[in-house]
Amino acid sequence: MNAEQQAHAARFDDMLLKIEIRLHELMSEASRHLSPITGKNPTDLASFTIVLSKFDDRVHALRAKIDEEWNGGIGSLFESLDDDGAFFSQGFNKKEDVEQVLDHEWARFKVSATSKFYRNVYAAAALAARTPVACKNCNTQLPIGDRATTVSLKCAQCQTPNEIAGDFAAILFKSGGPQAFAAEEALPIRFEIDRFRIQSKRKSRKLGGVEPSSNIQRWSAMERSYYVRFAFTQAKYAGGPIDYEWIESQMTRFRRQLIGKK
Numbered sequence: 001m002n003a004e005q006q007a008h009a010a011r012f013d014d015m016l017l018k019i020e021i022r023l024h025e026l027m028s029e030a031s032r033h034l035s036p037i038t039g040k041n042p043t044d045l046a047s048f049t050i051v052l053s054k055f056d057d058r059v060h061a062l063r064a065k066i067d068e069e070w071n072g073g074i075g076s077l078f079e080s081l082d083d084d085g086a087f088f089s090q091g092f093n094k095k096e097d098v099e100q101v102l103d104h105e106w107a108r109f110k111v112s113a114t115s116k117f118y119r120n121v122y123a124a125a126a127l128a129a130r131t132p133v134a135c136k137n138c139n140t141q142l143p144i145g146d147r148a149t150t151v152s153l154k155c156a157q158c159q160t161p162n163e164i165a166g167d168f169a170a171i172l173f174k175s176g177g178p179q180a181f182a183a184e185e186a187l188p189i190r191f192e193i194d195r196f197r198i199q200s201k202r203k204s205r206k207l208g209g210v211e212p213s214s215n216i217q218r219w220s221a222m223e224r225s226y227y228v229r230f231a232f233t234q235a236k237y238a239g240g241p242i243d244y245e246w247i248e249s250q251m252t253r254f255r256r257q258l259i260g261k262k
Helices: 003-040 045-080 086-130 168-206 213-238 244-261
Strands: 151-154 161-164
Touching (some): 045 086, 086 168, 168 213, 213 244
Antiparallel strands (some): 151 161
């Protein structure tokens, strides 16, 4: 690179670094707002969701600044200073790399925070499941199960019908916990897919936009691996069967998106 290219690249790197630093500041701020929720009321999903959503909007606005700056003149300057295509590609690739870093760090933060929330919910649900519930007539302990649903039980001792309402924490965990844990466990595969797609796109650009069919086949296999991991983990924590139909529905959606991009 010549001196002018080096100076422009350095300014771009500095801008991207400031955005990364700002992301870390937002994550620290989000942690400070989320911790009291799980500490004081571990089942307050509404407050948790509101706080996380607000920070999600702020992070997306921060990420959008990269495109705004690139389209607002930085990209054009990379192009104007280019003489063989290498300098522009260097700048564009750096832009993509930092965007992916932001996406991955924030996605990791969100799934980690959500899983932590539901682990606290699970602790409250487990306590409810261990808490004895007695027959309203004779005080005999009733077999209540996991408390995730309202059940009607007839006391084995006195035959009195008892209706036992589901515990809120148990219901809440069942509705979102398995999915949250599945998202966390499958996330590394999603990151691997993202990294693979960036490298594939860069290679295809060098070939005039043509992407080998082997890349598409590998991408499809990686997507299936992601959905299989998600479904297996969700079933493990839900205590139910693996939803193979869901896996196939996701793969059908993926194939339709591929057709739409052609």
